[in-house]
Amino acid sequence: MRKIRKSWFVIAAVVASIAWASPVSAHAQLDTSTPAPSAVLESAPTEIRLDFNEPVTPVARSIEIYNQEGQRIVLGEALVSKDDPSVLIAGDVPAIPDGLYVVAWRAVSNDGHAIDGAYTFQIGASAPIVATSDLIANVLSGQNGPRGLSWLMGIAKFLGFSGLCLVLGCLVMAAAGSIHSRRIPLFIGIGWVSAVVSAIALFVTQGPYTIAGKWSDCFKTSLWSDVYATRLGKALVIRELLLVLLLVLVWSLRGHFERSLTSWWRSTTLLVGIGIVLTLSASGHPSASAQSGIAVFADALHLSSVILWVGGLTVLAFGGVLRSNNADVVVNRFSRIATFAIPITVVTGLWQMWHLVPAVSDITQTKWGQALLVKSCLVVAAVTLGAFARWLIRRGEGTSIHRVVVVEVLIAVLALGVTAGMLSQSPEVTAANAVFSTQLVDGDMIASIAVTPGRVGNNEIHVTISTPGGSLSPVDNITMRLTLPGSEVPTITAAVSELGPNHFVGTLSILTPGTWNLEILVQPDPSTSTRFSTDVPIS
Structure with missing residues (x-):
């Protein structure tokens, strides 16, 4: 009894320690860029600089420029900045003429997911600043990759999950003894092959x-x-x-199954199994989150519990053990494993949801969150069936749970399939860049305005002052400020700098979404001022 209490104390301590982590995002996002989205330049830039919110890895043609006809302009290779691993720089930009251009980028975030995007900038002020969604869509349409690749990768991930449940979960049950079914080695072999094929398939498809x-x-x-x-x-x-290495350890049991009872075999196999599970946790969403060490540990604990649970269920459902003389022994052993595995699975799963989703209200706004709700319903159904099976066991009807266990396995397989699909999605609601642009006229003065990226976070306000005839003396001073009507959010004043003749940029951070009122005060000279005002939606 003391050992049991001590075990639960350790589990409670672990759960309490990981609960101090904070919510985070999982995929890298572009924070700022040079040139900025919708920027109006006097001459061609010498380099393209992209600053992300976490370190990224460049790929072939990671940064490209296209003109307004959709023709690609050859640049230098995109490299990670020596000073900041979250910055990509592509140099050797040729002397391109005046016009509208699209910067298209693609990179790999810390969790192995490909991220991409595009934005426009302009050289020369002869054309107005416009939102070129069609041009951007045409450029990005060529970056979708081969058709069917995402499905293949999803199947490979499912094979990996189910394979590890078979090879590791069934191995744990078999190594404990009292199981003499010939089906168990077959399950272990099928699981091993599935896991190997999954890893190879994911490796070779990751390139394209x-x-x-x-x-x-x-x-x-x-x-x-x-x-x-x-x-x-x-x-x-x-x-x-x-x-x-696991295959070598399993192969060593041929004709000498008693070796599975030795401490060296068990300890070595345990370490190999833990290492295999860690390769999943250390390369997925948890590894790219804040406090990644704790997140990886929690995810590994979650996966290990699922493997023990699903592997044990497979042995009971299809291993033929319920018809053997040792059925009661095997059922009671699995019952003890499930007593710990199921609570750990549920608790660590809930913690991961809280850790990876910034706000519970956002859970239905992403495919990842929607899949999580489906998975949660499946887990609840499986746990309910498990509780019913335990009730039968306590009544001494352990051998009559076969149908219940089969249904529980099928539900678990569906949950693994949903989990495989979740790996390709981001847990965080990522607001798409919504560049706001407009032209305001007051007398003979025209203000071309662009707010980018138009979502919560760091933003830039580009303002170009001109006249219908194109001649205007340099503006003496300009002020930009944003106000959120009907709220207590204080007015935000932008830090303004001049990029070129009558081309100004204001930088500021917006933390609250909504429709903001942008007020721009232009002073052509110290004694004259013109006020422009417009509403700007921030997503």
Whole structure:
């Protein structure tokens, strides 16, 4: 009894310690760029600089420029800044003429997911600042990658999850003894093959996925080296090596199953199993979050509990043990495992939801959150069936739970499929860039205004002052400020700097979404002022 209480005390301490973590995002996002979105430049930039909110890895043609006809302009290779791993820089921009241009970018975030986006900038002030959504959409449409690739990667992830549940979960049940069914080694073999095929498939498809390439790119060794350079690539290779080591350990039991009772075999197999699970947690969403060490530990604990639970259920449902003489022994053993595995699965799953989702109200706003709700319903159904099975066991009807366990396994398989789909989605609601642009006229003065990216966070306000005839003396001073009507949010005054003749940019941070009122006060000279005002939606 003391040992049981001590175990629950350790679990409670672990849960309490991880609860101090704070909510975070999971995928990298572009914070600022040079040139800025909708910027109006006098001459061509010498480089393209992208600043993300976390370190990223560039891929082939990670930063590109297209003109308004959709033609690509050759740039230098995008490289990570030596001073900041979250900054990508592409130099050698040629002397491009006046006109409208699109910067398209693509990179890999810390959790192995490809991120991309595009924005426009302008050289020369002859054309008005406009939102060029069609041009951006045409450019991004060429960055979707081969058709069907996402489905293949989703299937590979499902094979990986289910394979590990079979090979590790069934191995734990079999190594404890009292199971003599020939089906269990078959399950372990199928699980091992599934896990190996999954890791290989994910490794070779990661290349065309990150560069939005072709199916033939799966077999390019140059891309394999690029994939290996990422955290996910290293994790997949380590997983393969650990699976080979696990095969050696399992193979050593042929004709000598009593070796599974030795401390060296059990401790070595346990360490290999933990390492395999960590390759999943250390390369997914938890690894890219704040307090990643705690998040990875919680995720590994969650996955380990699921593996023990689902693997044990598979043994009971399809291993033929319920018809054996040792049925009661095996059922009671699984019951003890489930007593710990199910609560840990539920608690760590709830914590991950709280950790990865910034606001519970946002959970229905993303595909990840919607899938999580479906998964939660499946888990509740499986836990309910498990409780019913335990009730039957306590009544001494352990051998009559076969149908209940089969249904529970099927529900668990569906939950694993939903989980595999969640890995390709971001838990955070990411507001799309909504560049706001307009032209305001007061007498002979025209103010071309663009607010970018038009969402919560750091924003830039570009203002270009001109006249219908194009001649205007340099503006003496300009002030920009934002007010959120009907709220207690204080007025925000932008820090203004001049980028060129009568082209000003104001920088500020907006923390609250809504329709803000932008007021611009232009002073052509110290004794004259003109006021422009417009409403700006911030998503």
